[in-house]
Amino acid sequence: MNKKTDVLIIGAGLSGLMAAAKAAESGKKVTVAAKGMGSLSLSSGCIDLWGYDIDDPQQVCPNPLAQIARLGEVNREHPYTKVADVLEESLRCFQGITARYGCDYRDNGGANWLLPTAVGTFRPSFLAPPSMAVKDLDKAKRIVIAGYEELKDFYPEVMAANLARNGNLPESVNIAVVKLRCAWKKLYATTLAHRLEQAEGIKEAVDQIKPHVVSGTVVLFPPVLGERLDIDVAARLSAALGAPVYEVANIPPALPGQRLQQLLLKHLRNMGVDVIIGCTFTGAKTEGNRCLQVTAEGAGKTFTFAAQTYVLATGAFVGGGLDSRIGAVREMIFDLPVCTLEKWASGEFLSMNGHGFNRFGIAVNDRLQPLDEAGQVCLENVRITGANLAGANGPIEKCGNGVALASGYKAGKLAGEVPS
């Protein structure tokens, strides 16, 4: 089968979904096709823009946008330098979409949020969903950490011990742990989220937490407060307890990331975008410096897609856009040149300098077109977004979803401007 569309977005991670949302505004026929779901559902659900100070990496960055504006001088190759012109616009667009579906992602007045994590540390992030955007935790009189006996992967005692040790909170704060019990034998984050969407799940939790709530209490939960967009579990718990309730960041599957993915997919559906999951792209047919069509496989059969613009949003190693062998890295669809570094990995697993491979990716110009070693555009109707852009070190710089969001937005915008 040959499928035709105006804009083909390959990849359903944050950058692909954002590219689709923006391109769809132009009235073009937009198709998103991907092998599987992206790393959005693995992430905390928060949008990290820039975590730490460029000059002093031990310090949380006070004003991410101002720091990113400086990247042009200190790190010309960083993907942010290619999208600086649309960065703020892309954030506003994203906030607009999330607000439309009742999950308005919040900024902290230009500064990073410092959000508590499941291990009791604080992580800087730029945009957070309402259920995570804890303000002034240090002003709370009492913090109640609610964990479930039946839930693996969340240990409230560990979180409490580390929070107490953490310099961010005054000593006067009283931190209490409540080990909840659930009528179910075993809980995954998703199972618990489903239970908390039911009245009995809420009641079960409220009955056990209520006795620990005094005036000035903030209740912290693992990130399991529902999966559906139409039920605000945090608000329900909050109302029943008479105290604000927040989710903290935790390892996957984290529901806030899932909810954001669902929200964006719902938005795309409303915008008339076709989304096909379960199809793997394997190659492309090009002529000169244009892509004519790409080949995909589903259930053993091959079919082709032809489009005006192709957005390559396939992620890096986690997403599957890049593949590595000893000594070689390959981009899987167009066989684009991948920028690598001499040193792939640091000897230390948790090195503060980060691992080289995180910076691997495709070099682009400021129209997000892929470049060869000589700096020439290889394919002019292909745009590169997100984790497969070269030059960022997401885990260290804390910029993964930020780069994905801004570059996806820009690719979608450019695709929308192509004359039909």
Next chain:
Amino acid sequence: MSQDRHLILDNCIKCNICVANCPVVKVTDQYAGPKQNGPDLERFRLDEPAAVHPSISYCSNCKTCDFVCPSGVNVATMNCKAKGEYVALNGAPLRDQVLGRVEWICKAAQIAPSIVNWAAGVGPFRAMGEAFFGVAADMPFPRFASKTFLQQFQPKKIANPKGKVLYYPGCYVNYYTPEVGLALAKVLAHNGIEMVVDDFNCCGLPTVSNGLMDAAKAYGVSNLEKLNRYIQDGYAVVTTCPSCNLMLRQEYHELFDMDTTLVTENTYDAFEYLVLLHEKGQLDTQLKALPRRYGYHQPCHLRAVGYGVPSQEILQLIPDLQVLPLDAGCCGLSGSYGFKKEKYPISREIGQNIVRAVEDTGVKQAVTECGMCQLQVNHVTGLPVVHPIELLAEAYGL
């Protein structure tokens, strides 16, 4: 083979995306989930085939885990094989042996379909069925047609046909909804395509879902042999049931390592075939307007094929017809799964997504390719449900 299994296993990065998307894990605490039953235990099964978690029977084989996995791990296939191992070692309850052999039930019911339909709707019988055999009393059985599709189909001679199709109706159409097969026959004839049918075995998917692997494999061997003969004679194989389609073109190979090259390449979903015809400019697009609104439910096994929704592309050609995607994920029935007493509540709870999507869109009727999905959508929402080919036939005025 074991080398292959190893490679796929090693692709798993333990990201939990499959767990987060599994519709069964979400609604029950009985199931250990796709990752644990799939790649985690598969590692042990390389050495010890019996390393199966007893909760494996809770997997509904919806394949959601397969298509959300970003690393291409075929979790559901691992689960199917594991279920087979479990049943081979521990046996299957009589109920599963019967429910899995849809073909037997259907053949037996053919003796007196109306009496069977009547009995299947009688409350006290159903209560007994639940108490003694574990068949959920609240899940309505589909109704047998008074005459099967094969009994009703009249091949039509077409002069200079544009193509030759062998239709594989599958048990559901043949025994329950022959009107779907008849609609396809009319649509193909109208477009100058010759259609023939033959007597095939059940595709085997219900047998696989119940862990009866030997029976499924035997069906596969007999079906493949016959299908290959037709393909060699120049026929394209066409299905209207997404589960049969997936089974023929992918599962015989994945599960039983059979050589399905010919069948995979020459088997089409009915609408995929029509899209190809349309691309060649050979599809009649003179369609009368159908000023109606339908909610479209995408069957999991169609989604698993990974080429989108070809029926949408064709239905879009019908003037004034609005088909809104419900996009509610798995309907929850998964063939015989929802008929099992202990699984019915799970199936019904998963189906609530459909109920909400219907409320959201405000549709009054639905359309979907899979017979079992039709049954479930109707059961949870009460809406009438048709197969897209019936809409197309209607728009042609056939």
